[in-house]
Amino acid sequence: MAKNSDNVASEGASQKKRGLFSRKPKAEKKNKEPGRLKQMAQVFQMTRRNDPMVVWWMLLAGLGVVAIGLLIGILINNWITMLLISIPLGLLAAIFILSRRAEKAAFSQLEGRPGAAGAAMSVLRRGWILKDEPVAANRHQDLLFMAVGRAGVVLVTEGPNGRVRELVTAERKRIGRVLPNVPISVINAGSDENQTPLHEVGKKMKKLPKQLSKLEVNAVDKRLTTLSINRLPIPKGIDPNKVRPSRRAMRGR
Incomplete structure (x- = not known):
């Protein structure tokens, strides 16, 4: 009996040993990020398709x-x-030059797509709190996006100026009831007359004068978040994240 138990124990140990050494190495990640040169080539090809003059x-x-x-x-x-x-x-x-032309080419691909104005805001970095979904819409599918920063509340419209005017007026009144002293700026994004091109929306927002401190920005955002709880939901399917341009493409790397 002792011999049998020893044999069983030795067989078990050998099986564990074989199992330990027979483990296959972890598979390498298949979806590796392309190298810098490959990224540059992809950016160049994308830009050249939309802007043939970029080579010159x-x-x-x-x-x-x-x-x-x-x-x-x-x-x-x-x-x-x-x-x-x-x-x-x-x-x-x-x-x-490639990075600047690539930025314009990336935004030109967003023209006419729902949520393009929200995507134009997404290039902003620190100091801004962006609302992922539009804060208002109408039956024509015109949209109103919002951002909070040192410049106060910024409303970015998407649609003809005449049609989005009612959305802006209603949103101004709604914000003014809870934040009467916070400055509100409006940017009409689009390619029509008296509108700001998509690739210039972020630049225009950065140039707005700073009137709030960082603590005030957070306080304003919290008040607006509380105010939006009772808001009617915006129709689903308009997600600016899905049409967000590649930052690497716009930086040229």
């Missing part, structure tokens, strides 16, 4: 910087050094 603008910027550097080098009788310095600067200038 990049060449003009890059060669222009190199030409200026070479000219300075000739004047100071040290053109080799200046050429070595100006070549990487020319590449940086070309990449900068």
